[in-house]
Amino acid sequence: MEDREAASVSTQKLHSMDSLKAACANCNLRELCVPGGIPIEELVKLDAIVAMRRRVKRGESLFNVGEKFRSLYAVRTGFFKTRITSNDGRDQITGFQVPGELLGFDGVATEHHGVDAIALEDSEVCILPYNELERIARDFQPLQHQLHRVMSREIVREQNVMLLLGTMKAEERVAAFLLNLSERYRHLGYAANEYVLRMTRQEIGSYLGLKLETVSRSFSKFQEQGIIEARGKNIKLLKMEALRKLISATKS
Amino acid sequence: MEDREAASVSTQKLHSMDSLKAACANCNLRELCVPGGIPIEELVKLDAIVAMRRRVKRGESLFNVGEKFRSLYAVRTGFFKTRITSNDGRDQITGFQVPGELLGFDGVATEHHGVDAIALEDSEVCILPYNELERIARDFQPLQHQLHRVMSREIVREQNVMLLLGTMKAEERVAAFLLNLSERYRHLGYAANEYVLRMTRQEIGSYLGLKLETVSRSFSKFQEQGIIEARGKNIKLLKMEALRKLISATKS
DNA sequence: CGTAGCCTTGAGATGCATCAAGCATTGTGG
DNA sequence: CCACAATGCTTGATGCATCTCAAGGCTACG
Numbered sequence: 001m002e003d004r005e006a007a008s009v010s011t012q013k014l015h016s017m018d019s020l021k022a023a024c025a026n027c028n029l030r031e032l033c034v035p036g037g038i039p040i041e042e043l044v045k046l047d048a049i050v051a052m053r054r055r056v057k058r059g060e061s062l063f064n065v066g067e068k069f070r071s072l073y074a075v076r077t078g079f080f081k082t083r084i085t086s087n088d089g090r091d092q093i094t095g096f097q098v099p100g101e102l103l104g105f106d107g108v109a110t111e112h113h114g115v116d117a118i119a120l121e122d123s124e125v126c127i128l129p130y131n132e133l134e135r136i137a138r139d140f141q142p143l144q145h146q147l148h149r150v151m152s153r154e155i156v157r158e159q160n161v162m163l164l165l166g167t168m169k170a171e172e173r174v175a176a177f178l179l180n181l182s183e184r185y186r187h188l189g190y191a192a193n194e195y196v197l198r199m200t201r202q203e204i205g206s207y208l209g210l211k212l213e214t215v216s217r218s219f220s221k222f223q224e225q226g227i228i229e230a231r232g233k234n235i236k237l238l239k240m241e242a243l244r245k246l247i248s249a250t251k252s
Numbered sequence: 253m254e255d256r257e258a259a260s261v262s263t264q265k266l267h268s269m270d271s272l273k274a275a276c277a278n279c280n281l282r283e284l285c286v287p288g289g290i291p292i293e294e295l296v297k298l299d300a301i302v303a304m305r306r307r308v309k310r311g312e313s314l315f316n317v318g319e320k321f322r323s324l325y326a327v328r329t330g331f332f333k334t335r336i337t338s339n340d341g342r343d344q345i346t347g348f349q350v351p352g353e354l355l356g357f358d359g360v361a362t363e364h365h366g367v368d369a370i371a372l373e374d375s376e377v378c379i380l381p382y383n384e385l386e387r388i389a390r391d392f393q394p395l396q397h398q399l400h401r402v403m404s405r406e407i408v409r410e411q412n413v414m415l416l417l418g419t420m421k422a423e424e425r426v427a428a429f430l431l432n433l434s435e436r437y438r439h440l441g442y443a444a445n446e447y448v449l450r451m452t453r454q455e456i457g458s459y460l461g462l463k464l465e466t467v468s469r470s471f472s473k474f475q476e477q478g479i480i481e482a483r484g485k486n487i488k489l490l491k492m493e494a495l496r497k498l499i500s501a502t503k504s
Numbered sequence: 505c506g507t508a509g510c511c512t513t514g515a516g517a518t519g520c521a522t523c524a525a526g527c528a529t530t531g532t533g534g
Numbered sequence: 535c536c537a538c539a540a541t542g543c544t545t546g547a548t549g550c551a552t553c554t555c556a557a558g559g560c561t562a563c564g
Contacts, residue, residue, distance in 0.1 A: 084411050088500040090419040094411045106411065108404035115411065134397065138390045145386065151403045152360035158410035159336050159346045159358065159367065165417035166344040166461035170552065201511065209418035211553060216512055232511075232561070248340040422520065452542065463521055468544055484529070484543075 045136050046143070050074075052127040062103065062117040062125060069107025071127045075099050078123020079198040082106075082115045083206075093207040095157070096120075096199065098184050102128075105151055120198040165209045168247070173208040174218040175246040178228065182237055193240065197233040298395070301388065302326075304379040314355065314369040314377060321359025323379045327351045330375020331450040334358075334367045335458075345459040347409070348372075348451065350436055354380075357403055372450040417461045420499070425460040426470040427498040430480065434489055445492065449485040 053076070056062050062073060065085060075097050082103065085091040094115060097103055106114040108130070137144040164173055186192035197204075201219075202212040219230040227243060229236040237243065305328070308314050314325060317337060332349040346367060349355055358366040360382070389396040416425055438444035449456075453471075454464040471482045479495060481488040489495065 084415050086415055086419075086500070090415065092415045092418040094414055105404055106408050109401050109408050114408050134393070134400070138393065138396060141386070141390065144390060144396075148386070148399075148403070149361050151400070151407070152357055155403065155406055155410065156358050156361050156366050158407065158414065161414055162346055162410065162417060163336050163338055163342065163344045165414060166458070167338070167342040200509090206418070212511080213513085213554085214552060217552095220512070248338070453544095454542080464543080465522085465545085466520060469520095472544070 045140070049132040049136065050126045050128055052129075054125050054127055056080075056119040056123045056125065058119055058121045058123075060119055062119065062123075063107075063113045064116045065113055067113045069104065069111050069113055069130065071129050072102055072104040072133065073117070073125040073127060075101050075103065076124045076126055078125075079120040080117050080123060081120055081199060081203060081207075082117050084115045091206065092209075093203055094161075096181075096207070099188060102150055105154055120203075170208075170210055170214050171218045171221065172247045172249075173210065174204075174215060175222075175243045177204060177208060178235065178237060179240070179243050179247070182240070193237040195235055197235060298388070301384040302378045302380055304381075306377050306379055308332075308371040308375045308377065310371055310373045310375075312371055314371065314375075315359075315365045316368045317365055319365045321356065321363050321365055321382065323381050324354055324356040324385065325369070325377040325379060327353050327355065328376045328378055330377075331372040332369050332375060333372055333451060333455060333459075334369050336367045343458070344461070345455055346413075348433075348459070351440060354402055357406055372455075422460075422462050422466050423470045423473065424499045425462065426456075426467060427474070427495045429456060429460060430487065430489060431492070431495050431499070434492070445489040447487055449487060 054062070054073075056078070062080065077099055080097040080103060082094045082097070083091050084094050097117075103117050103125070104113065133147070137147055164176055168176065181195065181197075182192045185195050199207075200212070201215045204210075205212045205215045208215070219228070222228040222243075223230050225242070227237075227239045229238060306314070306325075308330070314332065327349050329351055332355060334346045334349065334355065335343055336346050337343040349369075355369050355377070356365065385399070389399055416428055420428065433447065433449075434444045437447050451459075452464070453467045456462075457464045457467045460467070471480070474480045474495075475482050477494070479489075479491045481490060
């Protein structure tokens with residue numbers, strides 16, 4: 001419930017010399033800046049408000065349920081999970097976030113965060129104060145539109161997770177998960193067919209609505225079939241086409 | 253893929269005399285207008301762009317996957333479902349919409365609709381042309397903020413559905429569904445403990461990730477226990493507290 | 505080097521899906 | 535207005551996918 005930005009030691013104001021280029025030029029702020037083709041003079045304005053950074057160590061949270069919502073966060077480096085918890089203590093991972101992705105939209109509705117955001121490795125985020133973001137979005141239409149696009153994309157992503165949770169079998173879910181991660185790593189410029197998982201089997205299971213044993217068994221089965229190689233958290237996708245077939249095996 | 257607004261016979265321009273009051277004063281446009289406490293002069297602007305209506309008969313669709321996105325829709329009267337479909341033909345209902353709620357946010361990201369929206373009874377919607385909505389949101393901060401709140405609320409709603417699909421047992425899901433409908437009817441000024449379902453068992457099942465037989469059995473069981481009375485689509489909630497207990501029966 | 509967390513694998517239990525049959529309700533055309 | 539067809543709903547019997555419980559091995563970190 002506290003205002004962490006004010007208190008956090010790891011929050012730092014960038015030197016103004018840096019800030020012109022730093023935030024949106026060097027930063028992987030793909031989601032907000034890149035797709036709109038935002039011109040340089042507007043990037044400067046954005047830079048001005050995105051000048052704050054914050055480091056979050058592995059296992060620590062960026063924000064927690066109930067905290068006052070003030071900012072969105074753009075992942076610069078690292079890896080996060082978001083987690084929702086019900087009254088009676090059930091929880092579910094609602095997403096994993098990689099560099100370039102935005103966090104915190106759940107807080108806009110109620111002005112309080114509705115999920116926990118937890119770093120799965122040492123990470124760094126850009127802080128985007130939400131009031132200021134709304135202000136410059138009013139003056140600058142492409143940014144406004146881009147902001148709406150990102151929120152809409154999150155809605156669409158969640159609808160697809162609902163489809164996965166509501167209709168797919170365990171192995172199909174795991175295959176879809178592996179391919180989704182692959183696609184996102186590729187998009188970041190990393191290898192699409194070989195990566196290191198940042199989350200545990202139990203976290204994968206929580207996201208997919210499965211128990212960790214079921215995730216493990218799916219991995220083992222794919223490995224027997226020669227579709228993947230899984231040594232702990234090291235994953236190689238040997239037959240991506242076979243994985244794709246698994247999730248689109250025409251059900252009436 | 254067609255531009256229905258232009259072609260539809262049931263779309264009608266309101267008389268300008270009416271339009272001053274009609275759209276946001278008489279209309280149940282709760283989500284966008286009411287919570288912000290939007291002043292009358294701004295309501296006039298909103299009215300100007302919301303002057304178009306459209307009727308959708310039971311069973312017909314308001315929009316379909318792949319259609320060009322141009323507008324959001326506010327349900328004035330009636331009842332809708334939204335449905336997502338995967339490549340291989342699996343589908344899932346992603347939500348039910350009652351009067352006052354907005355439809356179509358999934359289209360903003362890609363400029364094409366990602367779900368089908370289908371009327372479950374004869375319905376009427378207000379058409380909110382999206383470009384114009386963005387334009388006046390730029391000039392009028394409370395509307396901008398309200399728009400963001402509504403999108404955020406949709407994100408939060410979907411996260412809660414993910415939690416339901418990922419962690420709850422069949423009867424818990426059905427109980428949660430009945431209570432959720434109850435709450436929304438209450439909010440519309442109807443009885444909270446007695447209502448008529450507008451959707452089939454199979455549609456409820458699709459939304460909850462269950463088969464229709466399982467939904468039916470849950471209803472029957474609740475009825476045996478005296479918690480509800482279910483005669484076809486007529487539902488009475490006799491013991492709301494018991495229903496609430498069902499969904500928060502402390503799981504470790 | 506030791507310990508705690510993480511992962512794998514097996515065996516058995518169970519909740520939900522599937523298949524099937526009959527009943528109820530709604531809408532339609534005679 | 536009635537008869538009938540189509541659609542929706544309920545209930546039972548059976549099968550199977552995934553969970554649960556358990557044990558042992560692996561890995562990473564202090």
